[in-house]
Amino acid sequence: MNDDQLLRYSRQILLPQIDIAGQQKILEGRVLIIGLGGLGSPVALYLAASGVGYLTLVDDDVVEISNLQRQIAHGEQDLGRLKVDSAAGSAHKINSDCQLELITERLDKKALINEVEKADVVVDCSDNFASRFLLNEVTQQLKTPLVSGAAIRLEGQVTVYDSRNTGSACYQCVYQDEGELQQTCSESGVLSPLLGIIGSMQAVETLKLLAGIGETLSGRLMIFDALSMAWQEIKLRQDPKCPICEKAINEHE
Numbered sequence: 001m002n003d004d005q006l007l008r009y010s011r012q013i014l015l016p017q018i019d020i021a022g023q024q025k026i027l028e029g030r031v032l033i034i035g036l037g038g039l040g041s042p043v044a045l046y047l048a049a050s051g052v053g054y055l056t057l058v059d060d061d062v063v064e065i066s067n068l069q070r071q072i073a074h075g076e077q078d079l080g081r082l083k084v085d086s087a088a089g090s091a092h093k094i095n096s097d098c099q100l101e102l103i104t105e106r107l108d109k110k111a112l113i114n115e116v117e118k119a120d121v122v123v124d125c126s127d128n129f130a131s132r133f134l135l136n137e138v139t140q141q142l143k144t145p146l147v148s149g150a151a152i153r154l155e156g157q158v159t160v161y162d163s164r165n166t167g168s169a170c171y172q173c174v175y176q177d178e179g180e181l182q183q184t185c186s187e188s189g190v191l192s193p194l195l196g197i198i199g200s201m202q203a204v205e206t207l208k209l210l211a212g213i214g215e216t217l218s219g220r221l222m223i224f225d226a227l228s229m230a231w232q233e234i235k236l237r238q239d240p241k242c243p244i245c246e247k248a249i250n251e252h253e
Contacts, residue, residue, distance in 0.1 A: 041090075060104055153188050160209070
């Protein structure tokens with residue numbers, strides 16, 4: 001770590017839980033972010049600002065005017081531009097030392113496995129169940145922690161699925177893959193700062209995982225009601241009949 005980095009990250013280094021050793025782990029960290037919309041925007045910007053050394057940004061969408069209400073990595077000048085390009089530009093304005101890899105297509109299972117294998121942490125900022133279930137399957141298989149967030153209307157939730165913890169629940173333990181109707185912000189609406197709250201919590205959990213500090217949200221689902229400004233914590237338990245957990249266990253025996 002050079003003198004400029006010591007100064008840049010001094011407020012984090014002052015934290016005894018992080019110190020120089022923790023900041024060095026963050027600088028060496030590799031994070032895969034799936035989705036650069038309302039959640040992915042604050043995640044990418046805060047991780048870049050915090051000094052994460054390598055970010056892989058994945059999104060196949062372009063910036064539209066309806067995105068600007070909540071997707072803070074993009075501006076009016078980015079309309080029609082690929083979200084990964086726009087988000088990368090915003091992240092580099094904050095921290096030009098952050099190394100970025102940009103992927104402008106939806107990853108199939110083989111490609112996703114390849115990217116997850118390179119990552120220390122995966123952050124799910126996607127907006128569809130198909131992506132979430134595939135991410136869950138691959139991260140469980142490779143035992144890579146998955147930081148999951150979601151927000152719609154006036155409610156958000158965040159948790160960590162970490163198969164390195166024995167008996168830890170996965171996404172499919174909590175949500176059944178039954179082809180249910182996908183609710184989206186375009187159909188149901190969402191309050192803009194709510195995405196910032198949940199995305200910021202995802203960034204916090206990612207930094208804790210990289211630095212190896214604190215107690216993560218593995219096994220706990222935090223649900224936030226913006227209307228009443230109340231948090232609820234739900235304990236998550238592994239479903240003994242979950243096919244994803246069973247497959248992951250068998251592959252590592």
